[in-house]
Amino acid sequence: MAEAQFLIRHAGPHVTIQDAGRPGLSRYGVPASGAMDRPALALANAALGNPPGAACVEVSPGGLQLELTRGAITLAVAGGGFVVEVNGQKGGSWSVLTLTAGDRMTIRPGPWGSWTYLAFAGALQAAEWLGACATHSTSGLGGGRLVFGGTLTVQNAETRPRRAGPIPCPVWCRPRHEVPLVLGPQDRFFPAHAVQALLEQPFHLTASHDRMGVRLDGPRLMPESALSIPSEAVLRGAVQVSGDGVVTVLLADHQTTGGYPKIATLAGAETDRFAQLRPGDTVLFRAVSPRAALLMARQRAAQTDACLAALARKP
Amino acid sequence: MTGPDLRPPAFRPVADRAVLVEFAAQPSPQAEAAVRALDHALAERPCPGLVEAIPAFVNLCVVFDPLMTDHDRVTGHLRGLLSHPAPQRSAPALHQVDITYDGPDLPAVARARGLTPDQVIALHQAAEFHVVMYGFAPGYAYLAGLPEALALDRKPAPQRGVPAGSVIIAGRQCLITTLTMPTGWWIIGRSATPILTGDPARPFLFDPGDRVRFRQAGHG
Known part of the structure; x- marks a missing residue:
């Protein structure tokens, strides 16, 4: 079978x-x-006809450049508003394109978003863990x-x-400054004015933003x-408050347990769209x-399923 | 199932997808037993849409799929489990874990507690531990049962680059690290017993509740 290789x-x-x-562990x-x-x-993945959970490359604001050294392959890029350049030709994320040997593709941050996904028509070879x-x-385990x-x-x-062609970007894939959360489980340990500050004052994302979480600038919630x-x-999605009142929202690679109170948890x-916000953005x-x-x-699951089904119907 | 010292459990919804069942405000053997009993009962009789249950010192976090069930149904199921006596469980497994007592902090632990290093080793080796919970990082099992004579607060600042397999202590707990990570706990030895086993059928050596004893490597 055909194999494609990138440098x-x-x-x-x-x-x-x-x-x-790997949920459940x-x-x-x-x-x-x-x-x-x-x-x-x-x-x-769906834009290529892959199973929706297939392995992809997650590209951070640090960007990625690949050279296809062997084979020919169709790729999809979705997530954020990233710039995708192939042999100097500029395009954007939310598109499907085909590379042949010798082509160079660069993915870098564009007008919005912090993460984009590169999916492959084929099986990306990657180490499995659990x-x-x-x-x-944090451990490097997995792919x-x-x-x-x-x-x-x-x-x-x-x-x-x-x-080939564009992938429609659903409006709910774009970040929004208004972020719904559910108070608790430890909001009862905060004075009323701290809960009020959480809900009424703006916060800003800091540059301390990685797969474990993002620290916010804003009122101290003592x-x-x-x-x-x-x-x-x-x-x-836990909104954790450290001893000095600083708020951190925990994301995909969060610690599984912790001793800091969680004043709230994001819906x-x-x-996911919260994770697409950038340092300096207001929430x-x-x-x-x-x-x-x-x-x-x-509702979001139904919307996602409808988009996935529409992409699957594409020949 | 709840002991006389425990208040009735509180059921706290967490976002759109979990119920936190809390048995006490502070850790105690009774709270831990109540968490363990509910965790076991739920494993025996899971509710529809259950994703996972995460035991901790005073509570059990029951995570569900919001597309399949909701907070009320899960809470109702958990109340039902609590109102029936838990089925008798077989005794928890006992694991022997190899240790070499050559940790860089062994002399400091001995000094701080007015002991000789050999006395620290004897006390640690005589103790029976049990797994309260995993947390922090993959395979980090919190082992309760460190003798009072060895209890120390964490170091004022964490030490970086502590290698995987280190046996570390703080408070009344002991832990075998699985990753190279910073820690403020005291490093008393190292263990060659893998907690992340690499066996897909049983990827983690311990289950919460299991008993653990340490055995000096090369001493039978």
């Missing part, structure tokens, strides 16, 4: 192999990991980080010319007293009920 000519920090992740200290923007990864290729960035001078191999590589809770489970459906948190957040998750 990695540049890979910024935090460029890793990701897939749909938090009780062993293993977070689900997987794409920071899960719908974008699924759409990149049933998934998703890279756990791993891309490094300068390394190679990527795709087995059963195909060109799928009929898939708990009622010097507070240490017994270590307990932490979910993706699951909004966690305004809005409290919704657990039930409202659950209905948002159901």
Whole structure:
């Protein structure tokens, strides 16, 4: 079968192999990991006719340059507003294109977004750990980080010319400054004015933004007293407050447990577009009920399924 | 199932996809037993849409798929489990873990507690530990049962680059590291026993609740 091979000519920090992740192992200290923007990864795959959770390259703002050294292959790029340049020809993410041997492709940040996904028509060869290729960035376990001078191999590589062209970018894949969250589970340990500050004052993303989480600049949210809770489970999207009142939102490679109080947790459906925000961006948190957040998750799942089905219908 | 010292559990919704069942504000053997019992009962009788249950010192976080169920249904299921006595479990597994007591902090631990290094080793080796929970990083199992005579606060600043396989202690706990990571705990030895086993059928050596004893490598 045909094989395609790429030489990695540049890979910024935090460029890793990701897939749909390995949920269900938090009780062993293993977070689900997987794409920071899960719908974008699924759409990149679906645009090629791949299973939605297939392994992709997750490109960070550090960017990526690949040279196809062997074979010919169709690729899809989805997520964020990145610049995709092939042999000097500029295009954008949310597109399907075909490379032949000798072609060079550069992916770098464009007008918006922090993460984009490069999917391959074929099977990207990547190390599995506990049933998934998703890279756990802190340990490097899983498919791993891309490094300068390394190679990527795709087995059963195909060109799928009929898939070429743009991928529609759903509006809910774009980040929004208003971010819904559910208060708790430890909001009761904060004075009313701290909860009010969380919901009424703007926060800004700092440059401390990686796969584990993002630290926010904004009002300090001091708990009622010097507070240490017994270590307990932490979910993706947890809004954690450290001893000095600084807020951090935990993301795909979060620690599975922690002893800092969590004043709130982002609505699951909004966690991925939140991850697409950039350092300096402003967020305004809005409290919704657990039930409202659950209905948002159901609505988003239906919207995602509809987009995936439309892409699957493409010949 | 809840002991006389425990308040009735609180059920706290977490975002769109979890219920945190909390048995106490602070750790105690009773709280831990209650968490363990509910964790076991849920494993025996999972509810539809269950993704995972994450045990910790005073609570169990029950994560569900919001497309398949909701907070009320999961809470109802958990209340049902709590209202029935837990099925009798067989005794938790006992693991023997190899250790070489050559950690760089062994002399400092001995000094701080007014012991000789040999006394530290004897106390650590005589203790029976049990796995309270995993946390922090893959395979980091918090082992309770460190004797009071060895209890020390964490170091004021974490030490970087502590290699995987280090046996570290702080408070009344012990831990075998699985990654090279910074830690503020005291390094008393190293272990060649892998916690991340590499065996797909049983990728982690311990289950929460399992018992653990340390055995000096090369001493039978």
